[in-house]
Amino acid sequence: MATLNPAADAGARAPRRKWTPEKREALFGFFFISPWIIGFLVFTLGPMITSLVFGFYRTDLLQIWEAVGFKWFQAVFTDVLVRKAMFNTAYYAFIMVPLSTTLALLIAVLLNQNVKGQSFWRTVYYLPSVVAGAAVAILFKWLYQPDIGLLNSILNPILFRISNFLSLETQLVAPRWVFSQEWAMPSVIIMALWGAGGAMLIFLAGLRGIPTALYEAAKIDGAGPVRQFFSITIPLLTPTILFNVVLNIIASWQVFTQVLIMTQGGPNNATLTMVLHLYNTGFSQFRFGYASAQAWALFLAILVFVLFAIRTSSSWVQYER
Amino acid sequence: MAENTAAITESVSLPLQRQRHYNVGVILWRVLLYMVVLWGAVIFAIPFYWMIRTAVMPPYQVNLFPPEWIPDSINFVNFRAPFVGPFPFARWFGNSAIVSVLSSAGVVLSASFVGFGFARLRFPFRNVLFIVVLSTMMLPEHIKLIPTYLLFVKLGWINTVLPLIIPNWFAPPFHVFLMRQFFMTIPQEMDDAAKIDGCGWLGIYGRIHIPLSLPVMGVSAIYQFTFTWNDFLHPLVYLQQVDKYTVALGLRLFEGFMRSNIQDMMASALIAVMPTIVIFFIAQRYFIQGIVMTGVKG
Numbered sequence A: 001m002a003t004l005n006p007a008a009d010a011g012a013r014a015p016r017r018k019w020t021p022e023k024r025e026a027l028f029g030f031f032f033i034s035p036w037i038i039g040f041l042v043f044t045l046g047p048m049i050t051s052l053v054f055g056f057y058r059t060d061l062l063q064i065w066e067a068v069g070f071k072w073f074q075a076v077f078t079d080v081l082v083r084k085a086m087f088n089t090a091y092y093a094f095i096m097v098p099l100s101t102t103l104a105l106l107i108a109v110l111l112n113q114n115v116k117g118q119s120f121w122r123t124v125y126y127l128p129s130v131v132a133g134a135a136v137a138i139l140f141k142w143l144y145q146p147d148i149g150l151l152n153s154i155l156n157p158i159l160f161r162i163s164n165f166l167s168l169e170t171q172l173v174a175p176r177w178v179f180s181q182e183w184a185m186p187s188v189i190i191m192a193l194w195g196a197g198g199a200m201l202i203f204l205a206g207l208r209g210i211p212t213a214l215y216e217a218a219k220i221d222g223a224g225p226v227r228q229f230f231s232i233t234i235p236l237l238t239p240t241i242l243f244n245v246v247l248n249i250i251a252s253w254q255v256f257t258q259v260l261i262m263t264q265g266g267p268n269n270a271t272l273t274m275v276l277h278l279y280n281t282g283f284s285q286f287r288f289g290y291a292s293a294q295a296w297a298l299f300l301a302i303l304v305f306v307l308f309a310i311r312t313s314s315s316w317v318q319y320e321r
Numbered sequence B: 001m002a003e004n005t006a007a008i009t010e011s012v013s014l015p016l017q018r019q020r021h022y023n024v025g026v027i028l029w030r031v032l033l034y035m036v037v038l039w040g041a042v043i044f045a046i047p048f049y050w051m052i053r054t055a056v057m058p059p060y061q062v063n064l065f066p067p068e069w070i071p072d073s074i075n076f077v078n079f080r081a082p083f084v085g086p087f088p089f090a091r092w093f094g095n096s097a098i099v100s101v102l103s104s105a106g107v108v109l110s111a112s113f114v115g116f117g118f119a120r121l122r123f124p125f126r127n128v129l130f131i132v133v134l135s136t137m138m139l140p141e142h143i144k145l146i147p148t149y150l151l152f153v154k155l156g157w158i159n160t161v162l163p164l165i166i167p168n169w170f171a172p173p174f175h176v177f178l179m180r181q182f183f184m185t186i187p188q189e190m191d192d193a194a195k196i197d198g199c200g201w202l203g204i205y206g207r208i209h210i211p212l213s214l215p216v217m218g219v220s221a222i223y224q225f226t227f228t229w230n231d232f233l234h235p236l237v238y239l240q241q242v243d244k245y246t247v248a249l250g251l252r253l254f255e256g257f258m259r260s261n262i263q264d265m266m267a268s269a270l271i272a273v274m275p276t277i278v279i280f281f282i283a284q285r286y287f288i289q290g291i292v293m294t295g296v297k298g
Helices: A006-012 A022-056 A071-078 A080-111 A118-131 A134-143 A150-165 A184-193 A197-208 A210-222 A225-252 A258-264 A274-284 A288-313 B002-010 B015-055 B076-086 B088-118 B126-136 B141-154 B162-169 B172-182 B188-196 B201-212 B214-230 B233-237 B247-257 B262-292
Strands: A058-059 A064-067
Touching: A006 A184, A022 A184, A022 A288, A022 B088, A022 B126, A022 B141, A022 B201, A058 A288, A064 B262, A071 A080, A071 A288, A080 A134, A080 A184, A080 A197, A080 A225, A080 A288, A080 B015, A118 B015, A118 B262, A134 A150, A134 A258, A134 B015, A134 B076, A134 B262, A184 B126, A210 A225, A210 B076, A210 B201, A210 B233, A225 A288, A258 A274, A258 A288, A258 B088, A274 B141, A274 B233, A288 B141, B002 B141, B015 B076, B015 B262, B076 B088, B076 B262, B088 B126, B088 B162, B088 B201, B088 B214, B088 B262, B141 B201, B141 B233, B162 B214, B162 B233, B172 B214, B172 B247, B188 B201, B201 B214, B214 B247, B214 B262, B233 B247, B247 B262
Parallel strands: none
Antiparallel strands: A058 A064
């Protein structure tokens, strides 16, 4: 990097001060990264430390500032609602991460098989991830509507026929989706799977990086498509898989907008997630100290799983190309 | 790799013998492939189709049961609903546009500036600092939420668009990473040549790296625009007055209000998602190329 000829540099610009080119470069280096340094201190490091400090107070951020020691950090482990929220978030993440990664990989691999009109299919699969957010949650809430929603108006007649065909005593009925305690979280997951296109695009980019010569060599050696997939595609794609898994873990543990709009955490707290709960604790009940402690607990949980994914990756990710 | 080569060489079969099965197998495989791709695409497209179908449907047809797939006639009267209702929908739309455009601009300018520093200049602690950039990339947003909220309260920025824009002018790490990776691919000789011609660091950045990095800047800008447009948590925390809302927040307010009027709701939702879709279509090739080019990898 930057192996310039010092003589040329000195000739081009007479040094105003006694700075050596190295010092000048270092100075400019810090000048260039200064926006990030300021942003990091003000919007990241500062808030992180402050949020840890808040965890030791009972505070509404206005008048009340009462030191409570480790009370909130202990409460995080004993509070039934926090445990419920932690469980729900883990449930969501542990199903969502493998499922959406597999789905995204599957679509990417299929589209990579010289499919005609690839850009059209790619757009169809990718577009839902562009519109993620409130509008989509509202749309799905309606699709999931148990009595007149689209999904059950398709499912119920099918289930009716199946019941008749098998002559079951009790008629099969489609679940009540977001209104049902058991099905509310699966509903949120199904909706989130609809946005798997983002990861798919990254997989497609990764697939393009695999040299076609490898497949040709495998074909000559008589390896079928399945063999090629497991011996070439998957091993060479492992860095991309790791990348997607890590991004997905971080995003999944922070699921918020969808549950807030579709269920507000209900029914009976079946979809109460950690970010939703800490938002409620802070911004609805004004217990900002407790909310900060919860934020740290969630942060540590995410950290553990991300580090776990990265640490174990050395055994399954192949970096050499 | 070693494992692969072993796997490939060990399965030495006779190519001629396989040839006969090969063609039938390939045809079957292609048929199956297209069926799966097609049906997958249909499933992915149905929710969208349903939103559009409902938005253009005449009101009497929407609540029929079982639901009808094809509208009797296409009419745009539902699209007027959000603008004539009691809520300032156009204003929300404008707020979202301001926030998204200014956030994207800030991200592109600041992150490319910082990315250039990390890619091209040597200074003490550069590698350590870049590792910090990478690790903050993975930092969840919620951990910073309450203190930054307090900061913006103290600054008097609540109910303004500033908390949604200003942090993006300080080089968000994901975009710094993207830019830096791209700048690393620009040949060093170009910098050296410019230096000999008397260009300073700012000149090298402005005259060489910016013009060459327009595609990656496009990727960055689209990512940020889409993210900001869809963002819900931050507007929810910082904006409390209804006329200051962004579209995402406003939709939720609508939803409580128009519960029974699903065609108006879907028309509003369709308008709300339009900008991200339009921008994606305009910049699609650019965007996908950019992702391939920057090679987002682990």
